[in-house]
Amino acid sequence: MKVIDPCTLVLFGASGNLSRIKLMPGLFRLDQAGRLPEKMAILSVGRSQVSREDWLADIKSMLDAKFPKGYDQAVFKRFIERHHYHANPPDDPSSFTRLKETLSDEAIFPQNLAYFLSVRPSDFAAIVDQLASVGLTEEGKYWRRVVVEKPFGTDLKSAQELQSSITKHLKESQIYRIDHYLGKSALQNIMLQRFANTILEPLWNKDYIDHVQITNTEQLGVGERTQFYDATGALRDMIQSHVLQTLALTAMEQPASLNPDDIRAEKIKVLEAIRPIPVDELEKYAFRAQYSSGEIKGEKVPGYLEELGDDSSVVETYAALKLFIDNPRWEGVPFYIRTAKRLHEADTRIAIRFKKAPLQLGNGQDQNWLIIGIQPRECIKFEIQSKIPGLDIATRTIELDGANRQEGDETIDAYEALLLNLMEGDNSLYLHISEVEAQWRLVDPVIEAWAKDRKPVHQYPAGSSDPEASKVIFEHEDQFWRYSIALGGDKK
Ligand SMILES: NC(=O)c1ccc[n+]([C@@H]2O[C@H](COP(=O)([O-])OP(=O)(O)OC[C@H]3O[C@@H](n4cnc5c(N)ncnc54)[C@H](OP(=O)(O)O)[C@@H]3O)[C@@H](O)[C@H]2O)c1
Missing domain, CATH: 3.30.360.10 (Dihydrodipicolinate Reductase; domain 2)
Structure with a gap:
């Protein structure tokens, strides 16, 4: 078992379909298997204003839907404590500055940051740009990794455009391109x-x-x-x-x-x-x-x-x-x-x-x-x-x-393996x-x-x-x- 650094997973699109059916249940199962580091926080980012209380209730509803026979309540308690929510309304020019301020609270958020872009492909480049504009992609003492969901472009030209856009801010070793297979x-x-x-x-x-x-x-x-x-x-x-x-x-x-x-x-x-x-x-x-x-x-x-x-x-x-x-x-x-x-x-x-x-x-x-x-x-x-x-x-x-x-x-969902590898810094299962x-x-x-x-x-x-x-x-x-x-x- 590889040692995982304390880290924060910043999940863009956490209220979407992929998050509900794969990412949240996958993270829960990793927690249940003792594979998440003790110091790990999950910050969900969405466009609408949602209180933490409502967000935690929503996560519970995702798990209830995925595990209808029930799940371990002690693990649930530990899991739910990891979760926080940040609203990034598209019309708010300071939303990424506020995101940076939120993340700067080291008592809550370990400073190694993995961003999971579970949003429309047309938003991938813009989110990376905005993260970079407030300094959230720079590595130093801590790592920064970005997961880009499928598809990476719709043809060679658009893939290369997306690549040149995100590599203005990221090294290849920071980019995790998903093919969940x-x-x-x-x-x-x-x-x-x-x-x-x-x-x-x-x-x-x-x-x-x-x-x-x-x-x-x-x-x-x-x-x-x-x-x-x-x-x-x-x-x-x-x-x-x-x-x-x-x-x-x-x-x-x-x-x-x-x-x-x-x-x-x-x-x-x-x-x-x-x-x-x-x-x-x-x-x-x-x-x-x-x-x-x-x-x-x-x-x-x-x-x-x-x-x-x-x-x-x-x-x-x-x-x-x-x-x-x-x-x-x-x-x-x-x-x-x-x-x-x-x-x-x-x-x-x-x-x-x-x-x-x-x-x-x-x-x-x-x-x-x-x-x-x-x-x-x-x-x-x-x-x-x-x-x-x-x-x-x-x-x-x-x-x-x-x-x-x-x-x-064991039956492991592909996303469990991918999320674990992301935190471990192992990109062999990514493209x-x-x-x-x-x-x-x-x-x-x-x-x-x-x-x-x-x-x-x-x-x-x-x-x-x-x-x-x-x-x-x-x-x-x-x-x-x-x-x-x-x-x-x-x-x-
Ligand atoms: N669903 C799957 O099984 C599946 C399979 C393979 C690949 N994918 C890929 O995974 C990604 C997500 O798919 P999905 O099916 O989950 O899409 P979805 O259901 O449309 O969810 C996307 C979510 O992104 C949020 N969002 C949009 N713009 C945002 C922004 N700028 N910042 C933060 N959140 C934002 C929206 O929530 P708010 O309105 O709350 O912001 C929405 O809930 C896509 O790239 C898709 O191609 C999905």
Whole structure:
């Protein structure tokens, strides 16, 4: 357990949705686990005037909603004493000077300061500017860290603009860019399973691997967020961030150590080695589609365009890319990545198909698969060929199935890990600007080309599996999406 300095978490947007469902409950659970330093205060900043008493009652309501079966009252007492509220009305020019005065009370607020910007992305730069204008970002005897929520820009240009704005006041080591997927224990496990086992690494390359599939699908539709979604799309929302980070962890070289800088250096290298997608041959590399009406868990659901109320939208709810990594390990190995809403199942996984075995019996035997399940099932599975007992020489596929999560294991929300790392000063689970830039650089040309192409987008019925039409991106006839992690999930 790392020692954490006494500190104050200054939470902008503390009354918002993210704070209610993730940040406050996450901080409470960290307190319950004894992981918050004894001297730690939480100062919530919002635009409206709220008394401390009302604010504490609101925090209680957040915890009541999150933990309906109740929670430890002794921990609650300790937790609630940490909390304070500061109103920053947007029309008050002295609000940040007052914030500085509030924070200067050392008896209440330890002077190491972490600012969590859980506000609209358009407010990130302005808040950093205002903090800096009153000297609240300067490090000296004490550290200053700033967490920037997702998304960091909406394309490469806006990401670089945000970066140049905040780096007027902050060093890279002070900036913590969120991709909350990295806080998931199952994602961290990819690196551990690869490098803490001898048997995987020798096979983890172009000599043995035929192709890799990285999948993130949901049964959920866009729900209430139609306007947000139509301005974003699946490629920007999921692939640019979570799916490419999963790819980086799957494909990176072993870091020199588990230090944050070494881990991030290897992720940057592999992300920068992904070959740009040729826009003049886009249909061979990228596929998009939209869900139409269909059935999910036996219930009829409307299609995306109906939900949006605009049938001219070409925004994708299904996005798939074929990528190649130009380095010696992965030369020629296709990485197929996809994300979708309203598919037949919700699943996040990495599925690796190995090359054909030297011994072929001529009965159409399957190739080996290795599957790392991330969500909902955390597991590692091998599919191997084995003789069917009997007089004849014939094989069938059997699976070795290891559950990564066992009964009694702790369930940690990604934000708990991220908040703890923030206080520890460990930014390995946060994105370096070079990762963000490499990710935007890769997807931007596809997003632009898709936005310009106004032809109606391919439709797939809600609740179906992958559209057959997505076959166009595969390199070989015998390659297609694996439908599930279950045995036989490589066949329809
Ligand atoms: N919700 C999620 O699950 C989720 C997931 C991934 C990423 N994110 C990101 O997290 C951030 C917050 O999302 P959210 O869903 O919580 O948004 P939200 O519900 O709209 O909450 C934002 C809060 O920010 C406060 N606020 C706005 N301007 C402020 C300012 N200048 N200073 C202080 N507080 C200010 C508002 O409260 P007052 O009116 O009281 O000031 C509001 O409650 C966004 O960047 C979003 O992209 C959210």
